[in-house]
Amino acid sequence: MRLCFRSQFGAATALALIASLPSMPALAQDEDSAEARQSTVFVTGRRVSTTDEAIGLDEATNTVAVTREELLSAPGGISGLKMLESLPGFNVQTDGALGLYEFGNSVTVRAFNLQQIGFVLDGVPMGRSDAFGGSPIFRYVDNENLGSVVASPGAGDVSLPSYASLGPIVSYNTVDTSDEAGGMIAYTLGDDNLERSFIKLETGNIGGLSAYVSRSKTDSDLWRGPGTIDREHIEGKIKYEFDADTFLTFGYVHNDFFDYDSPSGPESVFEADYYYGYSPILPETGCVAPLSVDFNNDGVIDDNDYTPIFTGSACTRYYEDRINIRDDTLYSLNFETDITDGLTLKATAYREDKDGYGVSPDSYPNSLAIYNRQLAAGLDVTHPRGVQWGLSEVGGERTGLVAGLEWHVANHTLEAGVWYEDEDYNRTQQRLNKTNGSSDGNVIADETAYFRRDYTSVRETTQLYIKDTVSLLDDKLNVEVGIKSLSVDYSLDGYRDYNDYEMFGPQSIEAEYEDNFSPMVGAVYQLTDFDQVFASYSQNYALPRGADDIFSIASTNHATDPLPAPEGEESNNYEIGIRTNRPEFYGSAALFYTSFDNRLVAGSVINPATSQPEAFYLNAGETEAYGFELSGVYQPSVFNDVLYFDGNLTYNKAESKDAFAGNPAGSRLADSPEWLFTGGVTYEPTEWLVANISGKYTGERYADFAESYEMESYTVLSAYLDLGGPNGFGVPENVNLRFNVDNLLDEEVPTAFVFAGVAFFRPLNPRTFQATLTVRF
Numbered sequence: 001m002r003l004c005f006r007s008q009f010g011a012a013t014a015l016a017l018i019a020s021l022p023s024m025p026a027l028a029q030d031e032d033s034a035e036a037r038q039s040t041v042f043v044t045g046r047r048v049s050t051t052d053e054a055i056g057l058d059e060a061t062n063t064v065a066v067t068r069e070e071l072l073s074a075p076g077g078i079s080g081l082k083m084l085e086s087l088p089g090f091n092v093q094t095d096g097a098l099g100l101y102e103f104g105n106s107v108t109v110r111a112f113n114l115q116q117i118g119f120v121l122d123g124v125p126m127g128r129s130d131a132f133g134g135s136p137i138f139r140y141v142d143n144e145n146l147g148s149v150v151a152s153p154g155a156g157d158v159s160l161p162s163y164a165s166l167g168p169i170v171s172y173n174t175v176d177t178s179d180e181a182g183g184m185i186a187y188t189l190g191d192d193n194l195e196r197s198f199i200k201l202e203t204g205n206i207g208g209l210s211a212y213v214s215r216s217k218t219d220s221d222l223w224r225g226p227g228t229i230d231r232e233h234i235e236g237k238i239k240y241e242f243d244a245d246t247f248l249t250f251g252y253v254h255n256d257f258f259d260y261d262s263p264s265g266p267e268s269v270f271e272a273d274y275y276y277g278y279s280p281i282l283p284e285t286g287c288v289a290p291l292s293v294d295f296n297n298d299g300v301i302d303d304n305d306y307t308p309i310f311t312g313s314a315c316t317r318y319y320e321d322r323i324n325i326r327d328d329t330l331y332s333l334n335f336e337t338d339i340t341d342g343l344t345l346k347a348t349a350y351r352e353d354k355d356g357y358g359v360s361p362d363s364y365p366n367s368l369a370i371y372n373r374q375l376a377a378g379l380d381v382t383h384p385r386g387v388q389w390g391l392s393e394v395g396g397e398r399t400g401l402v403a404g405l406e407w408h409v410a411n412h413t414l415e416a417g418v419w420y421e422d423e424d425y426n427r428t429q430q431r432l433n434k435t436n437g438s439s440d441g442n443v444i445a446d447e448t449a450y451f452r453r454d455y456t457s458v459r460e461t462t463q464l465y466i467k468d469t470v471s472l473l474d475d476k477l478n479v480e481v482g483i484k485s486l487s488v489d490y491s492l493d494g495y496r497d498y499n500d501y502e503m504f505g506p507q508s509i510e511a512e513y514e515d516n517f518s519p520m521v522g523a524v525y526q527l528t529d530f531d532q533v534f535a536s537y538s539q540n541y542a543l544p545r546g547a548d549d550i551f552s553i554a555s556t557n558h559a560t561d562p563l564p565a566p567e568g569e570e571s572n573n574y575e576i577g578i579r580t581n582r583p584e585f586y587g588s589a590a591l592f593y594t595s596f597d598n599r600l601v602a603g604s605v606i607n608p609a610t611s612q613p614e615a616f617y618l619n620a621g622e623t624e625a626y627g628f629e630l631s632g633v634y635q636p637s638v639f640n641d642v643l644y645f646d647g648n649l650t651y652n653k654a655e656s657k658d659a660f661a662g663n664p665a666g667s668r669l670a671d672s673p674e675w676l677f678t679g680g681v682t683y684e685p686t687e688w689l690v691a692n693i694s695g696k697y698t699g700e701r702y703a704d705f706a707e708s709y710e711m712e713s714y715t716v717l718s719a720y721l722d723l724g725g726p727n728g729f730g731v732p733e734n735v736n737l738r739f740n741v742d743n744l745l746d747e748e749v750p751t752a753f754v755f756a757g758v759a760f761f762r763p764l765n766p767r768t769f770q771a772t773l774t775v776r777f
Contacts, residue, residue, distance in 0.1 A: 074740075110168070119136075124400075151171075157467075188771065192222070227259070257327075264760040279314070295383050310436075321359060342407060343408075346406070451495065453496065520538040534578075567597075627651040627674075632647070649676070651674060686727075688723060721738070
């Protein structure tokens, strides 16, 4: 995605910011400056962000945002995660132009990755970002219903709830219900047989009650290899206003998702065949070997025990054996009221129900070896018939409450609150036989070739916070001081892996993670009517990323020989910066430094059953990151305000301080480019036309933690044209037609996405077109 009017800037706008600084003292001395600024027209445009959100005016931390009009410029059906990719500091890599493939996501920002970023939707914490059992944000949002996406890449507010964040917080905020009845319909067609419909209906305000409901349906082919994506998404909101300061809002999100897998591979695979994918058909020869096996385990081989065994590697490449299904629902209830003058209560209760499964094939030799072990252990298993149905089921519930008070007294704004959440997560894995041992056979539900996992993990989380914002020097200086405490009681019960089935039996593991003092201090000072400086420091503590994967290691009997629980991850974040808002330019610049203790990094090994990477976690000890982030929009008056530029530039040096697992100290973190740049040019000559072209540069990075496999830098261009609005042609003003193109120059990058720790990649999608017709009523 290349969103057009971003709060970011490139080299030209960086020079504009630097050039503006010497004029600050003179401006401050101008007695008429306040009145002059009130009447000044700042950067404007149909898709330009509002400044206060775009560059985080009055915030003590570097806070940037994607705002409503920008979101509506994005390709129809784009993933909620790709919305972040042109914000400063965020290195976002996804599979496909829309980024909908859930196992093809990679995000790094400063020293952090996707699982160390906190996500919040309308006040509801989204928990883990894991595709298995987590609550990744892209399942819960549609672009058309978002009002803003606000990101703090280094130090989020202490009041925001998250046990995953080690600094970065991203808040997704949906639009409010409308006072007017109406709605919108949008229909998208595009490459890869993309077809998407979106419909939204608004009731308007009826005696204080207002509501909307929307439904989107997305269908597309995978861009490489056989298979499809099928997503049905429903959102609803009901709001009742008791008075101007008291309201109750009920929110509902349901996401039903189905897709087929696509393979990753070494760079050489995609250099040989850029569109490498799984096989659309089963091979007619070369993998069938008829064998006689006592499948009934009755000691007698009869005619029913003769079967064709599918044994070759080609037999496990059939695409129908590789699917993902998710069915997720989120309910939320928000209440806000003014208890007395200056004292406000906000509370959010929520429940999330998660269900789904994934399937991958297992080869006959791999299944046979594990079957023989489990048969010897006395388990009720059936001899594998060939290619097995590798079933991984996930499910669970999250329930929670976030509540806080805000009190304005004198020159203080006092805030205090609590977050409590109870999460249960269930995971099972087993390999089932299929008729004739064939990938296109029917699943035999009562023939388990072997068992792998069957456990439930529980997280009981409590977070408390208190914060004071003090206004000083005639409101020119705001100082924030906050403290939060986090406590997570973790437990895992059941069969963790093979050894529990074969030797140890079901296990019960408990661990407590607690930090009662995580401070945050920040300040923002109004230098002039145009300019602010800000600085912040924060400490953060988080549940170890990948906790379930770590605790489900079954190398010992936990009851007699427990493995030590991993340490909670800790970070220290420092920021200092400046932001400005001027008639032709607005932007921000920030310097940052982050230190990290007990950092867990995700390595990868190749699973012999699937030939795909599978994550494992290592304690890398201490790591650090430092650099700068520049962002802004420049609208030079010489072009009569019809042409403007946006962009961001990031330098990020993220490296390990300690040696670990054979990786030397001082190495750069995997998938962490030092340089990122996003920039765009937008042309808006009339009220009915907007055109944009933008580019993203991703600098050199490494696939591993030892700097032994370097990935080349690359640049990708995108563009869009939006037609609609007031016009002299007689076309209804409520109709818009938008054209989006991704990867405009059709660049081929075999290593766009990397599985950190192993040189397995996913390529950049080719040039992709789509057109969206939108009607509002």
